Amino acid sequence: MNILLTGATGFIGNAVLRELLRQGHQVTACCRHPERLLIDHPNLTPLKLDFAKAGAIDSWLPLLQNIDAIVNCVGIIAENNNRSFAQLQTQAPVALFEAGAQAGVKKIVQLSALGADADAESAYHLSKKAADVALQELVVDWFVLQPSLVYGHGGQSSGLFHAFAALPVHLLPDGGYQLLQPIHIDDVAATVCRCLEPAVSGRKTLALVGPSPITYADWLQGLRRRLGKPMAKTCSIPYHYAMTMAGLGKWLDEPILSKDNVAMLNRGNSADSGPLTQFLGRAPVNLNEQWFEQAASQAERWHAGLYFFKPLLLYTIAFVWLWSGITSLFFYPHQLSYQLLAPLGVNGLGAPIALYGLAAMDIAMGLATLVRFRINKLLLWQFWIVLGYSLVVALRLPEFVFHPFGPLLKNLPFLMCLLMVRAIEGEQS
Structure with missing residues (x-):
C-alpha cells in the first residue's frame, strides 16, 4: 500500500514507520525534521511538513494523490508557544482526515489516547477526542487506536518515569493506587499494521493496553528494579499537594510533569485487553518479560540518575x-x-x-x-x-x-x- 504517515520521527511514529517498511509498504513520512528519520530505504519518501501550519484541507489534498491509507501519529504531551493541542491534535488531523475522504483514501488510522472519551476533561484528551469524533463521522474505513502508556526504548515518558523510580523515596499521589496498563511499542506498531491489512474492516475504536493493569506505585518499583536498585521507600501525598508540585514542571523544563497529566494519572489508564488480543490474534506483550526483567543499560541508569540535575x-x-x-x-x-x-x-x-x-x-x-x-x-x-x-x-x-x-x-x-x-x-x- 501507499501510506502517508505523520509524526514519523516521534516515538510511536518511528516504530510504526519501521514496521510498515519491514512489511513492504510504500511510505510518505511527514515530519518537521526529515533528517532525523535516520532511515535509508527505497520505499521511504521523506516529506518536510509542519503540522501546526497544516490546518486546512487544501494543505493536504496535493499530498494524497495515489495514497491508499493515512496513519496519523502526531501528538504532544504539553503545549508551548509554538504548538498547541488545538493545532496539532484537532485542527490539522481533522483537515487531513477530511482531505483523505475527499481524495478517496481507503483507510485512516488515528493514534488517539486512552481516556479521550465521554469522560474526558483535560485539554489533551479533549483535543484528541475532537479529532476522533470528526474521523468517525466520515464515510471511510477508520480506526481510532487509544493507547495507554506506551513503553519501550526511546520513549519520552520512559525517561521521566525512570528518573522518578531512581529517587530514594517515591512520592505517590493518594498512595499511588492509580491503575495503568502499559503497552509495548512493538504491539502498537503491530496493531497499526494489522489495521491496514485488506481483509480487516474498519470503523473500529480499540483500546491499546497490556495484558493486565498495574498500580502506579508498582510501576515505579518495577522500573527501579530494572535500574538495579532495591525497593524505594514510599510516601503518600494528598492529590491537591501533588497538583501543586506538578506546577514545578515548567521550572524543571519537564513538559510531562504538569497538572493536567497528574489529573490524567489520577483518573487511571486501564481497559479490557480482550478486544486487542482478539484483533491481533495473540495476547499483548507481558510487561514483566519485556521490561521489568530486562536490566537497564548503563546509559539508562546514568540518564535516570542525572535526569533532574x-x-x-x-x-x-x-x-x-x-x-x-x-x-x-x-x-x-x-x-x-x-x-x-x-x-x-x-x-x-x-x-x-x-x-x-x-x-x-x-x-x-x-x-x-x-x-x-x-x-x-x-x-x-x-x-x-x-x-x-x-x-x-x-x-x-x-x-x-x-x-x-x-x-x-x-x-x-x-x-x-x-x-x-x-x-x-x-x-x-
Missing part, C-alpha cells in the same frame, strides 16, 4: 552569573575591585568602566541563561569568557592560583558544567 545545573549557572554581577555592584567594596583591576593594567577612568561593564555583562549572562536565549551559543560564549579571564588572572595575579581556598581553580568544574549542559541541550535541540 540538568535543569538544576542550568539554574545554578544562571545564579553564578547573576550573583557575581550583583555582588560586584552592591556588596563588594569598589575600591578593592579597583585594586584587583590595577595589576591587569586597568586604571583611572577605565577601572569603573570595566567594573560596571563586567558586572552588567554578568547579569545579562544570567538573565539570558534563565530565558534560554540561544542557549547552545550562549553556553559556549560563557565557556570562552570564563576560560579567558581565568587565564588572564592566572598570569597577572598568580597568588589566586596558589590560594588555599582555590578561588580561581574552582572555575575548572564550572567550565566542565558549561560544556556538559551545552552537550545535553544540544541533544534536545
